[in-house]
Amino acid sequence: MALATRTARGGRPERPPPTPVRLWRSTIGKKTVMAVSGALMLLYLVFHMLGNLKVFFGPDDMNGYAHWLRTVGEPVLHHEWFLWLARVGLLAAVVAHGVAAYQLSRRDIAARPVGYRHRRARTSYATRTMRWGGVILALFVVWHLLDLTTGHVNPNGEAGRPYENVVATFSTWYGNAIYGVAMVAVGLHVRHGFFSAAQTLGAGSVGRDRALRLTADALALVLTLGFLAVPIGVTTGIVE
Template identity: 70%
Template sequence: MALDTRTDRRPSFAGLLWRSTVGKKTAMAVSGIVMLLYLVVHMLGNLKIFFGAADFDAYAAWLRTIGEPFLHHEWFLWIARVVLLAAVVVHAVAAYQLSRRDLAARPTKYARPSPRPRPRRRASYATRTMRWGGVILGLFIVWHILDLTTLTVNPRAEAGHPYANVVATFSTWYGNTVYLVAMLALGLHIRHGFWSAAQTLGAGRPGRDRTLKTLANTLAAALTLGFLAVPVSVMTGVVS
């Protein structure tokens, strides 16, 4: 007589949560907030370039010593990179899977479209903006790492001279073009994403809608202008 060796394996709570639409949206919201906090700190650090080469290079060197002597040299940077990479992967995978579900759930279009205006037109525009903005930002992250971290695509870069490397990048038309397009996409992504994350995490209330929209617009504008200040200043000779 054969024995049934099968075991009743039930999916974990985390697995069930991830499989649900609510769980994926929550994962997107939390990972988005992690990346948003990083962007705020990163932008403030970038603005130190206006204090001159010595201050900016010293700031870049300090980032590699955070946590010493408890942490070894550059450990903090690598921990931050791993956390950010995890946030980016979770955000991208959840966005892709939600997009596939949305496409699969759409009803079949009628042969003759209704003359009435589409009630979801605004939502569809926001969805397309987030989708393509995410693709642009994903490609930009790869280019940005190759440009100012590994210095692979920055022909005039020199290790240990971050100020000069930034100036070298934004002294080229293609460096400025890539950065400008990416930062505009970032602003739109934050504007729509912050609002969506607030709704997902339950912060949205009828009385808070105006405040949340104002905060989303302010964050998007501040980050976009803050990041664009560096390439524009190099282009105009303010930073050289």
């Protein structure tokens, strides 16, 4: 008869792992981590889009907003502390989201090592491209930081002048192309991710699914158009 509990060396009962570890090891735990981290990133995207739209109000407004972000919390927080705390929190959410997504993907493959005989598409385009979309967004984040944060790949690259840097990057064809592809990926990722996160966190039901899908569609569309409005404004000369 098999023992009900595992034993460590020496015959002593092995202690079960802490609850957070057990939760992380479970599929539902990883899905919950993805949902919560995704919600945090979505909140960031909304505020980031609103901040980007300040470019339409001129350099003083946008550059002033960028300066204000560095002074949030003063004098309790030192200069730029809030910004760095936000960056660290966002990085933690991105890493947790990516690791959970990768491990869930590996579990899915392990559970179905033999491919399906019928390859007819059963899911939406956004669902089928979530993995590639995540890779595209990860690469874009690196480019975006080098472009508008450090300025290494920006034609202007002047610290403290985000308005001028934005105009410079979207005055190039490659800046518009990279940004456009990434924002389409953002929209598809948000469209599928919002609905999946709502399901994981218990907000989904037979009566609510339609409303959640409509909300996901609307949110994805608003974010995509809101972000794309900036390069379009520069290209058309509205922002200069």
